[in-house]
Amino acid sequence: MSAAGPSQGANHAPSGGVGAHSSATAGAPILTVENLVTEFRTGGGWHPAVRNVSFAVQHNETLAIVGESGCGKSVTALSIMGLLPPANGRIAGGHIGFAELDLVTLDEEEMRRIRGDRISMIFQEPMTSLNPVLTVGFQVAEALRYHRDMGRREADAAALELLDQVKIPSARARFADYPHQFSGGMRQRVMIAMALACRPELLLADEPTTALDVTIQAEVLALLAELKTAYGMAMIFITHNLGVVASIADRVAAMYAGEIVETAPVDDLFAHPTHPYTELLLRSIPRVDRDMGGLTTIAGQVPAISAMPWGCRFAPRCPFREPVCTSRDPVLVPLPDAPDHQVRCWLRAPPAEGGHA
Amino acid sequence: MNEGTTLTPAAPRASSYVLQQVVRAFSANATSWVGLVTFLFVVALALLAPLISPYDPLEQDILARLQGPSAAHWFGTDSFGRDILSRLLWGARLSLVISTVSILAAMLIGGIIGIVSGYVGGRFDMVVMQAMDVLLSFPSLIMGLMVVAMLGASMGNLMIAIALTAIAPFARIARAPTILVKERDYIEACRALGYSDLRIMTIHILPNIVAEILVMGSLWLATAIRIEASLSFIGLGVRPPTPTWGGMIREGFENILDSASLSIFPSLAILLVVFSLNMLGDGLRDAIDPKLRGGER
Numbered sequence: 001m002s003a004a005g006p007s008q009g010a011n012h013a014p015s016g017g018v019g020a021h022s023s024a025t026a027g028a029p030i031l032t033v034e035n036l037v038t039e040f041r042t043g044g045g046w047h048p049a050v051r052n053v054s055f056a057v058q059h060n061e062t063l064a065i066v067g068e069s070g071c072g073k074s075v076t077a078l079s080i081m082g083l084l085p086p087a088n089g090r091i092a093g094g095h096i097g098f099a100e101l102d103l104v105t106l107d108e109e110e111m112r113r114i115r116g117d118r119i120s121m122i123f124q125e126p127m128t129s130l131n132p133v134l135t136v137g138f139q140v141a142e143a144l145r146y147h148r149d150m151g152r153r154e155a156d157a158a159a160l161e162l163l164d165q166v167k168i169p170s171a172r173a174r175f176a177d178y179p180h181q182f183s184g185g186m187r188q189r190v191m192i193a194m195a196l197a198c199r200p201e202l203l204l205a206d207e208p209t210t211a212l213d214v215t216i217q218a219e220v221l222a223l224l225a226e227l228k229t230a231y232g233m234a235m236i237f238i239t240h241n242l243g244v245v246a247s248i249a250d251r252v253a254a255m256y257a258g259e260i261v262e263t264a265p266v267d268d269l270f271a272h273p274t275h276p277y278t279e280l281l282l283r284s285i286p287r288v289d290r291d292m293g294g295l296t297t298i299a300g301q302v303p304a305i306s307a308m309p310w311g312c313r314f315a316p317r318c319p320f321r322e323p324v325c326t327s328r329d330p331v332l333v334p335l336p337d338a339p340d341h342q343v344r345c346w347l348r349a350p351p352a353e354g355g356h357a
Numbered sequence: 358m359n360e361g362t363t364l365t366p367a368a369p370r371a372s373s374y375v376l377q378q379v380v381r382a383f384s385a386n387a388t389s390w391v392g393l394v395t396f397l398f399v400v401a402l403a404l405l406a407p408l409i410s411p412y413d414p415l416e417q418d419i420l421a422r423l424q425g426p427s428a429a430h431w432f433g434t435d436s437f438g439r440d441i442l443s444r445l446l447w448g449a450r451l452s453l454v455i456s457t458v459s460i461l462a463a464m465l466i467g468g469i470i471g472i473v474s475g476y477v478g479g480r481f482d483m484v485v486m487q488a489m490d491v492l493l494s495f496p497s498l499i500m501g502l503m504v505v506a507m508l509g510a511s512m513g514n515l516m517i518a519i520a521l522t523a524i525a526p527f528a529r530i531a532r533a534p535t536i537l538v539k540e541r542d543y544i545e546a547c548r549a550l551g552y553s554d555l556r557i558m559t560i561h562i563l564p565n566i567v568a569e570i571l572v573m574g575s576l577w578l579a580t581a582i583r584i585e586a587s588l589s590f591i592g593l594g595v596r597p598p599t600p601t602w603g604g605m606i607r608e609g610f611e612n613i614l615d616s617a618s619l620s621i622f623p624s625l626a627i628l629l630v631v632f633s634l635n636m637l638g639d640g641l642r643d644a645i646d647p648k649l650r651g652g653e654r
Contacts, residue, residue, distance in 0.1 A: 083548055087479070116550030123549070128542040133564040142560070143550050194550065 029056035029097075030201050030234045031080070036094035038072075038079045040305065041087075047305040048092065049075045051258045054332075057202070057234040062225075064237045064249035064266070066281070070302045072258040073238045077204045080236075081121055082111040099201065117147040120195035124207040126188035130179035136190050137163070137175035143197040162193040166223060185216035189223065196227060203228070203235045209244060221248050242285055246270060254278045257302055257313040260332060264341035274335065274343045277314045312346065320347055389640025395633035399626075403449035412440035414447040414600050425618055433618045435608060441619065445626055448600035452630075455512060455601075456581035459519035464574050466520070467527025472558055472566070474528065475535030486532070493525040497584045498591075505593040512595050515588060519581050530573045534566040572642045579634035586627050602627050 038050040050072040057063045065073045078084050079091055082103060096103040098119065103111065115121075123129045130139060141159035144150045150158065156175075163171035166189040179187055188208060195203060205224065209217040225248055228235050237248055245252055246266065253263040254277065262275040273279040283296040300317040303309055309316050315325040324346045332344040333351045343349035383389050402409070411431075418438035425433045432441040474485040495503070497519070504518035538544065539562065547557045582602075588594045589603025590610075597604060602623045609619025 081549060083545075112551045112553065114551065115548070116552070121546075121549040123542060123546060125542050129546045131543045131547075131561050131565070134561070142552075146550070146552060146556070191546070194546075 029058050030099060031057045031236075032095070032097035033076070033080070034095045034097070036076065036079060036096065037092040038075050038084065038089065039092045040075075040089050042306055045306070046090070046092070047308075049258050049305050050079065052094070053255075053258070053260055054094075055253055055260065055263065057236060059201070059234055060229065060232045062228060062235040062237055062248055062250045064239060064245040064252045065255055066239060066242060066245055066252060067255035068240060068302050071255045073240075073255055074206055075258075076255075077121065077206050077236065077238055080202075080204060081115060081119065082106070082108070083115075113147075116143055116195075116200075117198045118200055119202045119204065120198070120200040121204040121206065122188075122191050122195050122208045124210050126184050126191055126208075126211060129191055130182075130187055132179055135176045135178055136182065137177075139179075140190065140193045140197060143194055147198045159193070159197070162197055163190070165227070166190070166193045166196075168193075185212055185220060188212060188216075188220055192220075192223065192227070196231065199231055199233075201233055203233055204238070205235060206238045207240070208237075210239070210241070217244070218247075224248065242282060254281065257308065258305070259313060259344065260342075261314065261344045262342065263332075264338070268338060268341050272338075272341070274341065274348045275314075275345050276318050276320050276348070280319075312344075322347060383641070386640040386643060388636045392633045392636030392638075392640060395629065396637060399449060399630050399633070400453065402446055403453050406443075406446040406450055410440075410443035410446040412443040414439060414444040415598050416440075425616060432622045433616060435605075435616075435619055436612050441605075441622055444600040444605060445602070445622060448602045448605055448623065449626065449630075451512075451595060451599065451601045452582055452585055452603075452627075455516055455585050455595075456519065456578055459516040460523060460574055460578050460581050462516070462520040463523035463527050463577070464570060467524040468531045468570055470524070471528040471531025471533075472535045472562060475532035476539055476554065476558055476562065478536070478539075482532075486528075489525040489528045492521065493529075495522070497522040497580075498587060501584065501588045501593055505588070510593050510596065515585060515594050518588065519584050522584065523577050523581065526577065527570065527573060531566060531570055534569055535562055538562050538565045572638055575634055575641060576638035579631040579638070582627060582630055582634075 033056070034054045036050055036053045037048050039046040039048050041047075053072070053076055055063065065076065067073050075084075075089075078089075080096055080098075080103065084090065091104055094104065098114070101114075103114070106114070130136070134142075137156060137159055140162055141150075141152075141155035144155040144158050145152070148155075160171055160175055163175065168174060168186060168189055174181075179190070182190065188211075191208075208224070209220050212220060221244060224235070224237075237245070239245060249266045251263065252266050252269045253260045254269075254275065255261065256277050262269065262273070262278045264272075264274075269278065270282065273282050277298075280296065280298045284298065286295055298317055303313065303316070309326065311324075311326040311328055312318070312330050315321050318325065328346070330344045330346045331351055332342045333349050335341045335343060335349055383393070416439060418434070420438065424438075427433070432445065434440055435444070470485060470489070474482045500522045501515070501518040504514055504521065508514040508517070544557060544561060547561050552561075585594060585601065586603030586606065589601045590607045592607065594603055595601050597608070605623040606620050606627075609616075609621075609623065613620055
């Protein structure tokens with residue numbers, strides 16, 4: 001399977017920025033993140049918020065990144081977008097291969113041409129992500145006028161079509177409305193229309209449904225899934241909501257404290273969560289079909305990036321902790337019976353004999 | 358939906374929202390209407406000066422000097438027998454042009470400095486704002502004296518002097534909301550859409566803060582008229598015999614014991630315009646601030 005991606009991708013993907021594969025080749029991932037390290041400056045020193053993260057996303061595939069707040073999901077997305085705060089954030093290592101490019105090596109001007117055109121992003125807060133003084137139609141058309149050099153008329157027509165596609169009722173009548181005249185769900189649809197205006201090859205959705213109420217969530221998720229298939233684009237869906245993951249993702253990467261601790265096809269992950277963190281995460285979802293004896297919680301919280309524990313970063317909160325966990329860093333290794341399913345844990349997925357350092 | 362049908366021009370213009378807000382703010386506050394109508398009345402008089410002024414403002418009639426108000430000269434005549442009403446009307450043109458041009462220039466330059474400084478932030482912002490503070494520390498009369506001493510007294514230099522005093526306040530008034538707005542999610546969304554900094558500043562930030570700059574502008578227009586009058590009064594403005602309000606007060610001052618109307622009428626004219634602009638600006642500000650802030654979410 002091509003999805004064995006991360007470690008395999010490391011072999012032929014760009015070290016100097018010239019990728020060997022073209023984006024059109026079936027099976028070649030559209031995005032290959034390798035050993036990404038993103039650091040932030042806090043209290044005078046640089047500390048990694050994302051450490052050695054590797055994954056790949058295919059065309060027409062949805063990768064969900066799940067984890068608690070502060071585990072590095074959003075930072076990973078911002079690293080791909082090149083939108084880290086310039087003063088106190090930086091990519092300290094690794095590569096982000098996108099189609100034929102290595103995004104890490106591009107300058108701001110080149111990145112700007114890709115953003116909003118070939119890679120788009122949707123944010124969490126639809127209520128504040130639209131400019132209150134510009135009409136909805138203008139904001140959707142703007143992306144097309146900017147990236148596609150369309151004239152006003154042409155862009156407006158295309159924007160209207162987009163608003164129809166994201167199922168804004170009577171889009172024509174609402175074209176000249178201002179954002180405050182729209183509900184949260186409708187605004188998120190507008191955001192989606194803006195992000196998809198230039199038909200991006202990759203869409204980053206950073207908790208796009210978290211701020212919406214549940215019925216609207218389902219509608220927006222269905223819309224995203226439908227548009228993803230229609231456009232054949234790759235999607236990275238960032239969330240802390242495992243219920244959402246189950247309904248939209250093809251593959252899941254669970255992140256903890258800046259590292260991917262487990263990655264697997266979605267069914268596999270839900271059926272056989274292997275890393276203790278993933279397992280506990282799944283167990284802490286409230287279920288209607290079980291007795292509510294009590295909700296499982298994971299004791300403790302994500303360590304601060306300036307005070308990362310040695311060895312396995314989850315060890316201090318892990319109920320199965322053993323001495324090896326706190327002395328050496330575990331590695332992400334495939335499970336023997338499922339190469340697609342990779343886990344970073346000394347106990348549940350011990351590396352093959354002599355295989356790794 | 359039918360495809361390719363004609364799209365009703367939706368006029369998605371940045372200004373329309375601001376305009377709506379301004380109109381709404383106006384209707385909410387009667388004093389701003391009074392201010393606006395009074396000011397427009399003065400502007401109309403100034404524009405119509407060539408048509409409605411009864412005499413040539415420079416024409417001397419030495420036999421009719423220092424007269425009080427009469428049917429022939431409504432506001433009386435000055436020491437050269439020139440008609441004060443005509444001089445007031447023509448002087449309004451000059452005073453209004455000088456203050457408007459200088460304030461527009463200050464608005465433009467100060468606005469650009471403020472937005473760029475607030476948007477870029479960091480050390481650049483600090484240096485620029487400290488320079489603005491230095492500029493701000495000069496009283497307008499001292500600034501006027503300095504400019505005129507360096508460049509000479511003329512209409513153009515008067516405008517430069519007034520603009521220089523007003524740049525710093527406009528830079529500050531533009532910077533503060535820029536700093537607020539640039540942290541908003543929709544500006545982050547603009548970056549995610551790959552828009553250039555210039556585009557973000559002009560299309561996405563400017564319409565959000567332009568109302569505040571305009572309100573400030575109406576208040577500063579009044580100040581500019583006062584500065585112009587003050588500088589003309591101490592002889593640093595437009596050269597006589599060209600009529601300006603400040604110059605007229607000074608000329609009248611020399612003969613104040615013979616005919617008080619010489620100074621009183623131009624003073625009243627200044628009072629009227631400054632008062633109307635302050636009413637306009639104050640009303641506008643009171644009405645627009647809570648509305649703009651509250652209406653966004």
